[in-house]
Amino acid sequence: MNRIKTDILVIGAGSGGLSVAAGAVQMGAKVVLLEGHKMGGDCLNYGCVPSKALLSAAKHAHAMTTGASQGVATVEPDVDYAAAKAHVHSVIETIAPVDSEERFEGLGVHVIREYGRFISETEVQAGATVIEARRIVIATGSSPLVPPIDGVDDVTCHTNETIFDLRERPEHLLVIGGGPIGMEMAQAHIRLGSKVTVIEGLKAMGKDDPEAAAIVLEKVRAEGVEIVEDAQAE
Numbered sequence: 519m520n521r522i523k524t525d526i527l528v529i530g531a532g533s534g535g536l537s538v539a540a541g542a543v544q545m546g547a548k549v550v551l552l553e554g555h556k557m558g559g560d561c562l563n564y565g566c567v568p569s570k571a572l573l574s575a576a577k578h579a580h581a582m583t584t585g586a587s588q589g590v591a592t593v594e595p596d597v598d599y600a601a602a603k604a605h606v607h608s609v610i611e612t613i614a615p616v617d618s619e620e621r622f623e624g625l626g627v628h629v630i631r632e633y634g635r636f637i638s639e640t641e642v643q644a645g646a647t648v649i650e651a652r653r654i655v656i657a658t659g660s661s662p663l664v665p666p667i668d669g670v671d672d673v674t675c676h677t678n679e680t681i682f683d684l685r686e687r688p689e690h691l692l693v694i695g696g697g698p699i700g701m702e703m704a705q706a707h708i709r710l711g712s713k714v715t716v717i718e719g720l721k722a723m724g725k726d727d728p729e730a731a732a733i734v735l736e737k738v739r740a741e742g743v744e745i746v747e748d749a750q751a752e
Contacts, residue, residue: 520647522628524550527642527651529634532559533566535657536617543626550649551622552642554633558617560659560678562610568682569702571609575602576709580741597711599687606682665694667751688712694751696722701734704743715744717751 526542528535531553543549556563579595586592615621619629632644641650662677664670676684681703691707693700696718708714716722722745723731739745 522550522647522649524548524628524649524651526550526653526655527649528552528655528657529642530559530657530659531557531617531622531629532657532659533561534659535559535655536622538655538657539622539627540625548628549626550628550630550651552630552632552634552644552649553619554631557619557622558614562613562617564678564682567610567613568606569678569699569706571606572602572682572706573702575605576706579711580709595711597687599710600685602710603682603685665751667694690715692717692751696724696745696747698723698726701738705738705741708738708741708743714742715746717749718745718747719750720748722747 525547526538526549528539528542528549528551531539531551535551535553536558539549539551553559561567579597582595583592619631622629630644630647630649632647634642634644634649637643637648640652640654641648642654643649662679664675664677678699687710688707690713691704693704693714693716696716700716700718701723704714704716718724722735726734735745
């Protein structure tokens, strides 16, 4: 069993963990970074980057239908959904080197591509290595929750970890959850040619500023998204 002593151990190489690791090593600390899955975490692979890339493709499609007021003839966009998803992955690949193991090793961070488990208050085991650290930062992020709906295991459902790999455009996309993430996926897909229904158990965008939420909801409804509030998926 290998043993390493370090000033700071960061568990998780998502946006939070990478920021801590980069900042600490540049201030002279010895830093070990653990990541058992993908460098860049949720933001690069399943969140901010792919969602905004998909929204960008959808914005281009939508712009083709909204130019009449400025003297530009509108046309129905011919959307290649698979090509839009290829664009999403090309954006991920462009940004990935910034979050890569190679870059952080170059900064002086010791990167270990393993999951970790605590074996004492100051020690974490990662594969065949035990890391003893003065300070430990847990930046493991989150994972998607599939609600316990009867029959959900018998149908194809997607989360943020799978939707960006989908290459065949859904004829009808049902989004469970009317928060900002649900709404941006709804708007992206309605603009890319899917029928979209959003189901929200309470009020859509209920945790956001009411005036801002009202503007967003009016817009997405006008674009054709059906939003069902105070409803439970069964």
